[in-house]
Amino acid sequence: MNKDDFVKYFQNLSLHKDNVISKEAIELVMQYYSDYKKEKLPVIWLETNDSGDNNISFMNTTYPYLDRVFTEMIDLLYSNTFMAAQGKDALDILNNTAKYYAGKFTLVVEGAIPIKDQGLYNVIAVTEQQPLTALKVVTWLGGLAKYVVAIGTCASFGGPSGARPNLTGSMGVKDVLKRQVVNVSGCPVNPDWFVGTLAHLILYGMPDLDELGRPKLFYGFTIHRHCQRRSYFDRNQFALKLGDIECMFSLGCMGPRTGADCPYRLWVNHVNWPVKANTPCIGCTNADFPDGSTPFFTPMPEKSPQE
């Protein structure tokens, strides 16, 4: 209802007696409230094969801080890291959440999924009947979730967990599930990218994704494009050693082929990023990280990733 309709509606109501205005008004306001107040996102968060750095980075979120994310944005129903419940009580919550919130919950996966040897390299929990492998649980929940969000480079693309020789056959969530997955890559993820993605899902639904399934608003431009040291690159002034203030391309910087907004965004309450610390970007958001980035300090054209 627009403003003019609203005024007209209440002008007509004012002819009635018996406080009918307030009754009608309350109903309208309640209707407005339920239409526009965004519901918290019910979330199941699975930790699979990674270092746990993404949940730590998530705890570093500021504005909102973690407590506000919990109270205002998400209902974190299952999370190995945070949940108070443990043992069978935790698994019961997982089962019930999957049942009651089927089609509604967001599945956050932190880590790669090992598929070799029936996925036995990552077991989320053990029951009397069977080991619940990450492969099994992610496949099960991936089919029930409204959104699937892969947090970090391991979950997005395999990352360090899937680095050569990849004994465990670890791969990204999107390679295991036959459905759309929002990849929020980074090693670790910047908390703004992850919390910003959740905010997008809550406020506006699915964000625009790049060809790697990542929200364009964070990964749409290269590090190189926005780097504070771009002027050095353009004038061929390159760092000779770590600690120098010139362009880090000479020391292996992956900025020219790494999509991320670190130069603008910065890390941990927005205070710093690797190039500002006089070191190269190592391309941690890339699909081929770390194999495409090592040796880290060798210039990009001379890097020779081994198979």
Added chain:
Amino acid sequence: MQKRIIFSPVTRLSGLLSIEVFLDRNRVVDANVSSTMFRGFEWIMRNRNITDAVYLTQRVCGICSLAHGAVAGYLVDAIYDNDINENAQYLRNIMLGADFLQNHIRHFYLFSIPDFVKMPERPPFLGQNLADARLNERDNEALVRHYFDSIKASQESHQILSLFGGKAPHQHSFVHGGVSVPVTSDNVNQALALIQSIKEFIISRMIPDTQLISRTYNDYYNIGVTPGRLLSFGLFKFGLKNQNNLWPAGVLEDGDLLGPKLELISEDISHSWFVKGDDGNAYEEQIKPNPYKPGAYTWVKSVKYDGKSFQGGPLARMILLGRYRGGTSTMDRIYARSLEAFYISQLMEEWLYKLKPGPAPINQKTEPVVTEAAAITDAMKGPLLHRTQIENEQIEKYNIITPTMWNFSPKDDSGQLGPAEDALIGTVIPKPNMLFAVLGRIVRSFDPCLSCATHVIDCSGNVIGELKI
């Protein structure tokens, strides 16, 4: 008649942990502690440049990333014979200290507090099943508030690390040869403001809260007791060659203190999902993962010092340092961690004042002087070792022994228990509904980190001399 119970998942820790316990009436008579994730980082390290080690091994662990970065830094320093100048020494220790504070604050509040405090009935605290909540309403309310206050204090710890290190976790500036950022008044001043705020939190919240928990649950001074064998690899390195530990390395057994000798470390895979095999590598026998191995129950190997299991972590360090006198129980481990956080916050402030303004304190030499090296330090959770063999600066072999391998060792071939299993066995469960609460408190007091634990090492053939205490 024994009853088998599976405690899985053990939540509120880093990585994935399951425990199988056997109960005789209400007493735990056996326990198998199981790490259920494997990534094979030591294979990942092979055939890469040794200078990749600092950044890449940080990816072993998210909550203790700089412990791996630091020890890899010392390792690569040894390979190139780098000289570490004084500003770099202080900066490195400030950064490492910041990561310790982050770990300790997060462990105590986010992971451990829900073992003792009734949390609000909303996510992520649903189904808490605390079973024996003992705090009065006012204290309980205060500790819930402090749980949320701690979020900022631990974030500020990582902000210090990021101020100097570029980002956290997985910082960038602490590399071999020193630290790549200059010392400037603005950074020092910002870090001072942050550490003073963190220290205030530790003094006014964390220490009193720990004391309150330890008084209210003082029976946990008799629960989860381990044999008094404690191990530390030392912490906070100083000196041009990283040769001095501010906090001593030591092996404490029956009141005798010795310097650790790395050649006395041995390992066993009887109950781990590994089999011996030959991968065609020119080196000695290699071990391979096999999740189908009968009789195995964990991805952690059994590691022993002089044939015996040892416990590491803040309790070992505080006792070796003479700052804590007490036992080796659940509550001793919790108490020592908070105490250590206080001492580290104090040291960090001191070190920040010792920094002198100047250019980036880094000098990376480029010619390796050795092809084999080992480096040790204590990490947040206990002793940490990295060891490598290189050829033409390429890693041929990279070995990691993490704190979790000490604390969460499975049984060895003779049935000898690791510290966590030892702590669980003999525990009496007062009421059936308290099983998870009691076991959870015991096992979390070790600050378990299973993402770290996914490693294999073959120690044979490498002899390293006695380390300086």
